[in-house]
Amino acid sequence: METGTSGGATGVAGGPEWVGLPKGLLSLRRLLLVIWTGLFALGTGVLLGLLAGPAWAAFALVWVGLSAWCWVLLGRNWRSWRYAERADDLLISRGVMWRQETVVPYGRMQLVEVTSGPLERRFGLASVQLHTAAATTDATIPGLVPEEAERLRDRLTELGEARSAGL
Template sequence: MSIESTPAFDVAGVEWHRVSPRLIPVRMISAAVFLGLPSVGSVWPAWYVGGWMWLVPALLALLTVWVLWLIPRQVKAIGYAEQEEDLLIRKGVMFKTLTMVPYGRMQYVDVSAGPIARRMKIAQVQLHTASAGTDASIPGLPQDEAGRLRDQLSARGEARLAGL
């Protein structure tokens, strides 16, 4: 059995939707800012002190390269599927998660986007449920799809909640 086909994460008859590939550069820019800049900034102290201090920029640079290599794989692993009674969200390359959110447990749905995501015309849909432990999010959706999904999930949640 391969790593890709794990029975715990396979749902029969489900059509998975992928997030936008524009999420890749958004995450890469964030990684470059939060890891790349400290890596470059640590070169001057390493040059000044010398010796073992060169380990700091070297390790930060190595971590930056690894994260930039990993981001496209992480984005390609994100998917969601709308079913009759619940929303399925899967994430993860090495550490996989499959979240099933029943429509009847949704309290409200947020759509958010930072400045880089807005420039790339993508947004994140955040689901808030009756249980804080089951809140879920779908990052990297095109803005029109995020709006459609927000409206669809809100309508389904209200319909299921009204039936209780």
């Protein structure tokens, strides 16, 4: 399984072992980017070509430039996602400019679900969503391999039950 970032990325000796997301998530997001910007470019080119003249149809190239810029941004965003399982909680870190790290204590988890839409299934991906009592701490780990998502769900559920029972 290819991942973005792994290893002790905290820089602290004995820190958590971070696991990145599979490359399939990046492929899926880039495919959607190309499809949508391609459709917008085609629509813009045809409409401007018919309504304003062929020279104006060149403005459809703006979508191509936007697509190239977003291609790079998607790669940076994908590399920023990672998670780590610790003894008492799960860490989820994401973001390039605005770093966000979510800490979800196992004892606070109420529900752990694995979801996979049609496109995710096509690319062999699934997402793990964690629900807690506080709506602001609900967290999601997108684009995992289904086997890893199920393993994580089972482990988090087991740890959550043990912590909530006070064991």
